[in-house]
Amino acid sequence: MRHCVFFALFCMDIDFFLKILNIDSTSGTEKTLADVLVSEMSAPGRSVQTFDVGDGTVNVLVSWGTPEVVFCTHLDTVPPYISPSASVGQDGDDIVCGRGSCDAKGQIFAMYEACKILEAKGHDGFGLLLLAGEETGSFGAKSFREQHPGAEWVIVGEPTDNCMASASKGTKAFEVSFEGKAFHSGYPQYGVSAVEMFNDFMNALRSIGFPHDEVLGDTTWNVGKLVSDNPQNILSDRLTCRVYFRTTFESDEMVVNVMKNMAGKDARLRFGRRVVQDGSDIVGKDVAMWQKMMSVKALGGDSPTRYETLPGFPVKPVAFGSDAPQLTNFRRKILCGPGSILVAHRPEEHIRIADLEKAVENYVNMYEMLTGGR
Numbered sequence: 001m002r003h004c005v006f007f008a009l010f011c012m013d014i015d016f017f018l019k020i021l022n023i024d025s026t027s028g029t030e031k032t033l034a035d036v037l038v039s040e041m042s043a044p045g046r047s048v049q050t051f052d053v054g055d056g057t058v059n060v061l062v063s064w065g066t067p068e069v070v071f072c073t074h075l076d077t078v079p080p081y082i083s084p085s086a087s088v089g090q091d092g093d094d095i096v097c098g099r100g101s102c103d104a105k106g107q108i109f110a111m112y113e114a115c116k117i118l119e120a121k122g123h124d125g126f127g128l129l130l131l132a133g134e135e136t137g138s139f140g141a142k143s144f145r146e147q148h149p150g151a152e153w154v155i156v157g158e159p160t161d162n163c164m165a166s167a168s169k170g171t172k173a174f175e176v177s178f179e180g181k182a183f184h185s186g187y188p189q190y191g192v193s194a195v196e197m198f199n200d201f202m203n204a205l206r207s208i209g210f211p212h213d214e215v216l217g218d219t220t221w222n223v224g225k226l227v228s229d230n231p232q233n234i235l236s237d238r239l240t241c242r243v244y245f246r247t248t249f250e251s252d253e254m255v256v257n258v259m260k261n262m263a264g265k266d267a268r269l270r271f272g273r274r275v276v277q278d279g280s281d282i283v284g285k286d287v288a289m290w291q292k293m294m295s296v297k298a299l300g301g302d303s304p305t306r307y308e309t310l311p312g313f314p315v316k317p318v319a320f321g322s323d324a325p326q327l328t329n330f331r332r333k334i335l336c337g338p339g340s341i342l343v344a345h346r347p348e349e350h351i352r353i354a355d356l357e358k359a360v361e362n363y364v365n366m367y368e369m370l371t372g373g374r
Helices: 014-021 031-041 105-120 139-147 194-206 252-260 353-371
Strands: 002-004 011-013 047-052 058-064 069-074 085-088 094-097 126-131 153-156 164-168 170-179 220-227 238-247 272-275 282-284 294-302 315-318 332-335 350-352
Touching (some): 014 031, 014 094, 031 047, 031 058, 031 126, 069 105, 094 353, 170 252, 194 220, 238 294, 350 353
Antiparallel strands (some): 002 011, 047 058, 058 126, 094 350, 220 238
16 A cells, blocks of 8 residues: 655555554564564665664664764564554544554654655665664663764654654653561551552652743653552562653752652651752651661663754654663754654554655655755
C-alpha cells in the first residue's frame, strides 16, 4: 500500500511502515529490527555502519556522503509489544495503530522517507542514525557519542505533534529504601513499618514547593516502582521504590539537593512551611525517624535542554526526555517529529497518516534550510 504525498510522483510506502511495526523491538530485543533495516537501507551510494552498544544491541548509521545534518531516532519501544493495524480514527483520518507507531517507528519511517526524497533530488551530506536503548536510559546514545565524532546538526525525532521543541524537561531518578522492624501486626507498637515511613516520605515530598518555570512549567514526579514483599499480618521491614522527577531549569539542581539532603542519620532536610531556593534546608520540624531509616541512591538522568528552532515551524516546550541531551558529539540540535506523546506508551498508541506526510515534508525542508539546498 502506497500513500502519495506532497512531492510529485513520490508515494510513502506504508507497507514498509507496517513491516517494521510487525517486528517486536521492545528494549533489549531491537537488534532484529536493526538487522532488517540494515538490509533494507543498504544500496549503492550509501554507507551503512553498525556500532555495538555492548549489551547485545547495535546502533545503525546510514550516510549519504559526509553528513552535515543527521536525522536521528530510536529503535526500541516500551513493552508490551502490540501488533499493528491500519484503520480510520474517530475524526475520519487514516491511522496506523500498534506499539511504536508514534514512538518511535513513525519517526524511523518518516525520516527514511525524507532521506529517500533528498537522495532522489541529488542531495548528499546527510545521515540517518537509529539508536538502541532510548527507553531504558539512552544507552545507545551514550555509546555512540564515544564512537563517532557526530556532525554539526542532529534532528532528533520524537512525538512532538510536528512542532519544534523549544526546550525539554530534565529527568532525575532515585532509588529510595526504608528499613523498618518486622513485628506481628496485632502489636504494631513493638515494630516499625517501612510502609508507614514511605507514607511520611510521600507527604513530605508533596509539601515541597518546587519553583514554577516560565518555559517548562511545573516540576513533576512519579513513583513508578514499589516493592514491599511481606505477608499482610506482619509489619513491613523493608520497602524500596523508584522516584522519577521531570525537572525544569529552575528546579533541576534543587531536586538533587532535596533528595541528597533527605536521608540517613546526617539528614539535613527538614519539612515545614518554607523551602529555601537551593533545597538544602526547609524550616520546620526536626529530622524525622523515617529520614534516619531511609537511604537514597541516585540513578542518573538528564538536565533540561534548550533546542534550536527554525522560522516557519510551530514551536512548543515538551515535558518528556529523549536521546538528544546525550548526543554531545553534535554541535546543534533540533527536536521534532510526528505523533502525540499523549498516546505514546499506551495500549491505543497510533499515528495519523497525515502526520507522517507532514513530517516527511518537514524533514526535507529542514535539511534544505540548514544547508541552503546543497
